[in-house]
Amino acid sequence: MVSYPYFPGCALSTKAKALDICAREAMKSLGYELKEIEDWTCCGAVFSLAEDEHIRLVSPARTIFKSSKVSDKLVTLCSACFNVLRRSQKVLKENKQRRERVLNYMDEEAVENYPENLKVIHLIEIFRDEIGFENLSKEIKKHLNGLKIAPFYDCLTFRPPKEMEFEDPENPRIYSNYITALGGEPIDFPYRSECCGAHISVSNPEVSLECSMRILNSARLAGAEALLTSCPLCHYNLDARQKEMAEKRIDFKPMPVFYLTQLLGIALELPENVLGFEKNYVSPLPLLKEKGLL
Amino acid sequence: MKIVLNKERLNSAYVQTIKDISLQKIMNCYQCGKCTAGCPVADYMDIVPNEMMRLVMLGEIEKLLSSKAIWLCTSCFQCGTRCPKGIEVHRVFEALRSIALREGKNYTDIEKLPDEMLDEMPQQAIIAGFRKFESLE
Numbered sequence: 001m002v003s004y005p006y007f008p009g010c011a012l013s014t015k016a017k018a019l020d021i022c023a024r025e026a027m028k029s030l031g032y033e034l035k036e037i038e039d040w041t042c043c044g045a046v047f048s049l050a051e052d053e054h055i056r057l058v059s060p061a062r063t064i065f066k067s068s069k070v071s072d073k074l075v076t077l078c079s080a081c082f083n084v085l086r087r088s089q090k091v092l093k094e095n096k097q098r099r100e101r102v103l104n105y106m107d108e109e110a111v112e113n114y115p116e117n118l119k120v121i122h123l124i125e126i127f128r129d130e131i132g133f134e135n136l137s138k139e140i141k142k143h144l145n146g147l148k149i150a151p152f153y154d155c156l157t158f159r160p161p162k163e164m165e166f167e168d169p170e171n172p173r174i175y176s177n178y179i180t181a182l183g184g185e186p187i188d189f190p191y192r193s194e195c196c197g198a199h200i201s202v203s204n205p206e207v208s209l210e211c212s213m214r215i216l217n218s219a220r221l222a223g224a225e226a227l228l229t230s231c232p233l234c235h236y237n238l239d240a241r242q243k244e245m246a247e248k249r250i251d252f253k254p255m256p257v258f259y260l261t262q263l264l265g266i267a268l269e270l271p272e273n274v275l276g277f278e279k280n281y282v283s284p285l286p287l288l289k290e291k292g293l294l
Numbered sequence: 295m296k297i298v299l300n301k302e303r304l305n306s307a308y309v310q311t312i313k314d315i316s317l318q319k320i321m322n323c324y325q326c327g328k329c330t331a332g333c334p335v336a337d338y339m340d341i342v343p344n345e346m347m348r349l350v351m352l353g354e355i356e357k358l359l360s361s362k363a364i365w366l367c368t369s370c371f372q373c374g375t376r377c378p379k380g381i382e383v384h385r386v387f388e389a390l391r392s393i394a395l396r397e398g399k400n401y402t403d404i405e406k407l408p409d410e411m412l413d414e415m416p417q418q419a420i421i422a423g424f425r426k427f428e429s430l431e
Binding site: 016 | 316414
């Protein structure tokens with residue numbers, strides 16, 4: 001069984017458990033193992049954009065060093081962790097001066113053997129590049145026939161493109177191809193890569209509510225029945241806050257928001273307790289039953 | 295709005311700090327406005343991203359430090375991604391926030407955040423909020 005070191009992160013260990021558990025169980029049923037790295041610490045949630053804040057790179061550097069003992073790849077799934085770890089590793093690889101400063105805060109072993117060539121990858125890169133969407137399609141047990149899903153391309157996975165080196169954020173296809181591989185119907189929509197309002201929900205919740213509402217309305221107008229995301233924060237803004245949207249707009253219609261791995265879980269017929277739909281604010285169960293998928 | 299241009303203002307310690315923290319070539323901005331056009335929260339800002347760039351050029355940093363705009367930025371990186379001059383506008387926003395926070399001017403107060411919000415929000419949001427809106431001190 002191929003095993004990858006895996007960094008779940010804080011949100012996936014608590015509020016976004018469904019994203020995590022579906023990933024582990026789905027990978028298991030595909031013949032892979034996501035092995036949680038030992039003693040990981042929070043990535044810091046946001047990549048520091050201030051060039052003089054070297055200390056912010058220490059936690060990512062420690063996580064990356066730990067995972068390098070078992071592999072030259074580190075898998076993560078939360079958009080924020082992916083953004084922070086991938087960008088930090090790029091700085092640590094390319095900026096010798098900053099790397100040396102960060103290594104001052106690490107064990108001697110890490111100073112001598114910092115894994116510059118370790119690659120931080122998103123789980124979906126395993127599906128795309130190692131398993132391949134075509135092969136993934138052959139593995140699934142239940143096609144998501146007729147399910148119209150709008151793929152939401154969160155900011156943190158795709159931007160800034162020069163640092164993330166992932167996919168063109170102006171024309172992303174990866175989630176669309178993933179939905180197609182699972183037998184669903186991807187629905188492109190104008191606001192597919194617009195920001196949900198992110199962490200300003202902490203300080204200016206009314207503004208992020210508007211941002212998220214625009215996205216859901218745009219998806220609905222394009223004909224989507226559900227939304228797909230890989231980011232716990234987008235999920236909070238787009239799913240849990242539909243309660244406030246319904247209070248604000250009399251014509252607002254709720255729309256289920258799936259985590260990336262929940263969809264794969266349905267397609268692989270994972271048990272309901274693994275799919276964890278009870279944590280979704282807008283239950284996807286009525287939609288799934290209507291489509292004969294549960 | 296009356297702006298007085300002088301050498302001291304254009305090369306103030308604030309302007310230098312912004313350049314040092316952001317590493318951006320502020321003077322390259324030619325005011326095309328693509329940053330503002332792509333900004334998801336520009337509608338709610340008192341000073342929109344291209345205006346912010348102009349004010350940094352002119353050394354009007356105090357105006358920016360007391361603006362609401364720097365705290366509304368969601369760090370979605372759209373502005374920097376679309377800038378035809380390759381300026382990472384989001385880093386200039388971060389530099390302004392950093393200056394304010396390092397002067398002890400916090401935007402939020404952890405103790406005043408409603409419990410219900412903290413219960414529901416993913417950790418990622420709470421930590422990001424503390425990182426962006428509260429000082430290290």
